[in-house]
Amino acid sequence: MSDAQAAPRPSRLENVAAATGAAFIGIAETVGGMGVLFGRIVSRLFAFPPRVDWPELKRNLYKMAVKSLPIVVVTALFTGAIMVIQAAPLVKRYGAEGLLGWGAGFGTLREVAPLLTALMISGRVGANNTAELGTMVVTEQIDALRTLAIDPIAFLVAPRFIGIIVTLFCMTLYADGLALLGAAYSGYGLIQVEPQSFYNGLTSGLLNFGDVANGLVKSLVFGLVIALASCHFGLATKGGAPGVGRSVNATVVASAAGVFVLDYLVSFILG
Amino acid sequence: MANAETTPRPVEATGPVRDLGAAAIDLFIGGRELYSVFVRTLYYVVRGRRDRGAVVRQMFEIGNRSLFFVSITMGFIGMILCYQAGLQAKRVVPDYTMLGATYLELLVRDLAASLGALMLATRVGAGIAAEIGSMVVTEQVDALRMCAADPIDFLVKPRFLASMVMTTVLIVWGAVIAFAAGAATANVAFDVPVKTFCNMSLIDAGDLTIGLSKCVAYGAAIPIVSGYCGLSTFGGSEGVGWATTRAVVNSSLAIIILNAIISTGGLLVFGAK
Numbered sequence: 001m002s003d004a005q006a007a008p009r010p011s012r013l014e015n016v017a018a019a020t021g022a023a024f025i026g027i028a029e030t031v032g033g034m035g036v037l038f039g040r041i042v043s044r045l046f047a048f049p050p051r052v053d054w055p056e057l058k059r060n061l062y063k064m065a066v067k068s069l070p071i072v073v074v075t076a077l078f079t080g081a082i083m084v085i086q087a088a089p090l091v092k093r094y095g096a097e098g099l100l101g102w103g104a105g106f107g108t109l110r111e112v113a114p115l116l117t118a119l120m121i122s123g124r125v126g127a128n129n130t131a132e133l134g135t136m137v138v139t140e141q142i143d144a145l146r147t148l149a150i151d152p153i154a155f156l157v158a159p160r161f162i163g164i165i166v167t168l169f170c171m172t173l174y175a176d177g178l179a180l181l182g183a184a185y186s187g188y189g190l191i192q193v194e195p196q197s198f199y200n201g202l203t204s205g206l207l208n209f210g211d212v213a214n215g216l217v218k219s220l221v222f223g224l225v226i227a228l229a230s231c232h233f234g235l236a237t238k239g240g241a242p243g244v245g246r247s248v249n250a251t252v253v254a255s256a257a258g259v260f261v262l263d264y265l266v267s268f269i270l271g
Numbered sequence: 272m273a274n275a276e277t278t279p280r281p282v283e284a285t286g287p288v289r290d291l292g293a294a295a296i297d298l299f300i301g302g303r304e305l306y307s308v309f310v311r312t313l314y315y316v317v318r319g320r321r322d323r324g325a326v327v328r329q330m331f332e333i334g335n336r337s338l339f340f341v342s343i344t345m346g347f348i349g350m351i352l353c354y355q356a357g358l359q360a361k362r363v364v365p366d367y368t369m370l371g372a373t374y375l376e377l378l379v380r381d382l383a384a385s386l387g388a389l390m391l392a393t394r395v396g397a398g399i400a401a402e403i404g405s406m407v408v409t410e411q412v413d414a415l416r417m418c419a420a421d422p423i424d425f426l427v428k429p430r431f432l433a434s435m436v437m438t439t440v441l442i443v444w445g446a447v448i449a450f451a452a453g454a455a456t457a458n459v460a461f462d463v464p465v466k467t468f469c470n471m472s473l474i475d476a477g478d479l480t481i482g483l484s485k486c487v488a489y490g491a492a493i494p495i496v497s498g499y500c501g502l503s504t505f506g507g508s509e510g511v512g513w514a515t516t517r518a519v520v521n522s523s524l525a526i527i528i529l530n531a532i533i534s535t536g537g538l539l540v541f542g543a544k
Contacts, residue, residue, distance in 0.1 A: 071520060078531045085534040086381050090373070099363075106359050111351070116527070119389055123519035127397070131512020190538060206362060241408070241511065245401035248515045252393045253340060260347040267351050271358070 030254065033236060034228040041161050041231075044154045051154040052162065060163035064125045065170060075120050076113065076175035080182025083108050088191045097193045101201025104183045106211065109176055114215045115263060117175045118222035121168050122255040126230035129160055130251040133234025134244040142235070157235070161227045168223035172216060218266050225258040308423060308499045312431050315424040325429035333430070334437035337394050341441050342448050344390045345383070349449030352382065353456040367461050371468030374453055380478045380537070381485070383446035385530050388489035390445075391438055392522035396497040399430055400518030403501025404511040412502070427498040431491065438490030439483070477541030485533050492525045 010018070044051040083104040091100050133156065136142050145152045180202065187193040233251040237243045356374055360367060403426055406412050412422045457463040497518035504514040 071524060074524060075527055078527045081531050082381070082385075082527070082534055085531070085538055086377060088538060089376075103359075107355070111355055116389075119393070120520065120523060123393060123523055124516060127516040127519060128513070131509065131516065135509045135512065190535065241507070242405055244509070245405055245511045245515060248512050249397045249401055252397045252515075252519055256390060256393045257340065257344060260344045260351075264347045264351045264354075267354055 030232070034232045037157070037232050037235070038228055040153050041158050044151070044158050045162075051151065052158045053155045054159075056155065057159035057162060060159050061166060064121075064129075064163050065167040068121060068124055068167065068171060069174075071120055071124060072117060072171045072175055073178060075116055076178035077182035079112055079116050079175075080104070080108060080179035080184075081186035083112060083179070084183045084187045085190065088187075091191065091193070097191075098197055098201050098204075100187055100191075100193050101184070101198040102204065102206045103201075104187070104198075105180060105202045105207055108179045108183065109207070109211050109215045111215070111263075111267075113175045113179045114172050114218040114222065115259070117172050118168060118219065118226065118259050119256065121164070121171060122222075122226045122230075122259065123252060125164055125167060126226045126255050127248050127252050129164065129230045130234040130237075130248050131244055133157075133160075133231065134237035134247045137235060137237045138240055138244060157231050161231060164227035164230065165220065165223035168219050168226065169216065172219035176212065176215065214267075214270050217270065218263060221262050221266055222259050225262055226255045229254045229258060304503070305496065305499050308427065308502070309495050311421070311423045312427050312495060312498075315421070315428045316432065319424045319428055322429060325425075326432050329429045329433035330437050332398070333391075333395050333433050334441060337391060337437075337441060338444070340394055341387060341390060341445050345387060345445035345449045346452045348382070348386050349378075349452030350456045352378075352449070353453035354460055357457060357461045361461075367457070367463045368467055369470070370457060370461070370463060371454065372470040372473045374468075375450060375471060376473040376478055378446055378449060378453075379474055379482045381482070381530070381534065383449060384442050384482050384485035384489065385526060387442040387445040388438065388485075388493070388526050389523055391441065391489075392493050392497075392526055393519050395434065396493050396518045396522040397515045399494055399497040400501040400504075400515045401511055403427075403498060404504035404514035407502060407504040408507055408511055422502065423498075427494065427502075430494040430498060434494040435487060435490040438493065439486040442486045442489075477537065481533060481537035481541070485530065488529050488533060489526050492529060493522050496522045496525050 084100065087100060087103045087107075090103070091097060136156070142152050142156070145155060184195040184198040187198050188195055230251045233247045233254065237247040239246075353370075353374060356370060357367065360370060403412070403422075406426070412426075415422050415425055454465050454468045457468050458465055500514050500518035500521060504510045506513075
């Protein structure tokens with residue numbers, strides 16, 4: 001123990017530097033792990049024939065997409081209503097009832113619907129998926145698959161990866177429509193703008209397919225991030241049952257942060 | 272086993288009606304239990320034991336630990352929103368003088384509170400549910416009950432108080448970050464001078480009231496919903512994962528629904544100027 005006493009205690013600055021460095025190494029590890037996983041999944045998908053387990057893909061699509069419909073419906077309807085409530089003072093101030101559809105539609109299609117759908121899907125599907133994969137890792141089911149010479153990436157991970165991306169894309173399409181429906185009718189209920197003039201505002205030429213496509217491209221990128229984060233943290237689970245909880249937490253946080261950072265980049269690149 | 276084969280099995284109703292009924296009953300039971308957790312938390316806030324240490328620990332856990340995450344996400348949200356608003360303004364009136372004022376009004380009244388709270392629901396809600404859920408699974412909560420201690424008093428109440436304070440603090444901080452990020456984006460992308468952007472002329476008492484009441488409502492909703500999801504965990508380690516998932520989804524839903532309610536109320540009380 002004389003050794004430990006002889007060594008000078010690290011100063012406060014050194015502690016801060018060590019913590020910062022550790023945080024950066026942690027982030028680099030996560031991003032690197034996700035990159036490697038992505039490479040492995042892509043190598044399975046672009047093999048000929050693609051090495052993906054179709055029954056598992058169908059099961060996951062049902063579990064992820066069909067079962068998420070209720071929360072997507074509720075979220076989208078309320079989101080549309082909120083967009084109208086926020087646009088209402090502006091509409092009243094300038095007396096521009098005809099622009100309500102355009103104003104609410106622009107924000108909803110380009111930004112809010114893809115973003116909120118991604119957050120809900122990341123909470124429901126992404127976290128669920130991590131818990132499932134994490135439990136399999138902790139109970140050594142993945143090792144069992146390897147022992148049977150079944151490739152866990154092709155059998156478990158690739159179907160979930162595709163499932164999450166497809167789910168988020170379809171749910172965003174669906175949420176776009178429902179949010180506009182919610183917006184049209186709450187505009188009628190709250191500030192007496194007829195749904196007809198809301199519709200005219202939407203279709204008068206200020207909005208075009210580019211705006212819808214912008215939101216859909218975003219949803220694909222968000223799906224990629226959520227899928228990679230949830231599969232990566234699920235497979236990287238360590239330390240038994242509490243580890244599963246930690247992985248789920250890490251997935252949710254990483255997905256949310258990743259979605260926002262990429263949202264900014266995609267908005268900026270697409271313009 | 273011959274016996275089991277001959278006994279007539281009860282006729283099971285099938286089809287959409289049964290599913291709908293089951294879903295409605297589940298929803299009703301869930302709502303009633305959530306309400307009971309809420310009422311009991313309020314009761315213990317008034318009549319429970321005073322445990323300042325637990326509240327301070329939770330404030331550190333909820334507040335200080337989320338600071339980095341909230342700063343990053345709110346910074347990016349600020350940049351995105353300002354960029355989108357600028358693009359939107361460009362198509363109708365290429366005039367950016369009111370961009371900052373309008374943006375600040377929206378931020379104070381709605382976006383800072385709602386988006387910040389959605390971020391906190393993922394970070395804090397998942398943490399609370401995972402922690403309480405693993406206590407349930409390892410029977411620590413039953414041990415508390417054996418000692419005649421209500422888990423709501425010991426586990427949910429400190430988180431409730433801490434979250435109400437820290438959510439408000441973090442959202443105000445997030446709004447500052449988002450506004451600064453927005454000002455920088457407007458300056459770089461649309462050449463709006465920072466002085467023109469920092470225009471507070473549209474903020475009034477109504478906006479502040481709505482924004483702050485949202486902060487408090489979300490701060491109360493997140494720990495109650497996640498605590499309820501954590502306490503109703505069942506089924507071992509896998510159950511903790513499901514509980515976390517449900518906590519995040521239900522807290523987010525609660526925030527969106529509360530947002531619609533408070534925004535409608537604000538629109539009716541303060542009018543649409």
